[in-house]
Amino acid sequence: MDRHTVEQELAPLLVDLALTAKQAHWNVSGLWFRPLHAQLDELADDVRGWSDDVAERLTTIGVAADARVETVAKTTPVGSFPSGFVESARRWRR
Numbered sequence: 001m002d003r004h005t006v007e008q009e010l011a012p013l014l015v016d017l018a019l020t021a022k023q024a025h026w027n028v029s030g031l032w033f034r035p036l037h038a039q040l041d042e043l044a045d046d047v048r049g050w051s052d053d054v055a056e057r058l059t060t061i062g063v064a065a066d067a068r069v070e071t072v073a074k075t076t077p078v079g080s081f082p083s084g085f086v087e088s089a090r091r092w093r094r
């Protein structure tokens with residue numbers, strides 16, 4: 001994989017996944033609120049750490065990390081998370 005491909009694939013993920021996990025963490029509601037809220041917070045922390053790894057690897061290969069909001073919004077492959085509260089499953093289904 002060449003430097004340009006790495007930049008195209010990894011750079012847009014720098015901030016978006018962490019912000020999306022936080023959006024879900026803040027707005028999950030319903031029966032499964034507590035475990036999902038806690039798990040999504042852990043995920044946001046993990047993703048923030050991975051983002052730092054990605055940014056530092058990009059700079060190591062000579063690509064400037066770009067986590068500016070406008071860049072991430074324009075280039076992210078991650079779909080939009082719903083706005084407002086997001087209801088967790090009301091009951092367990094088998």
Ligand SMILES: [Fe+2]
Pocket residue numbers: 025041
């Ligand atoms: Fe929180």
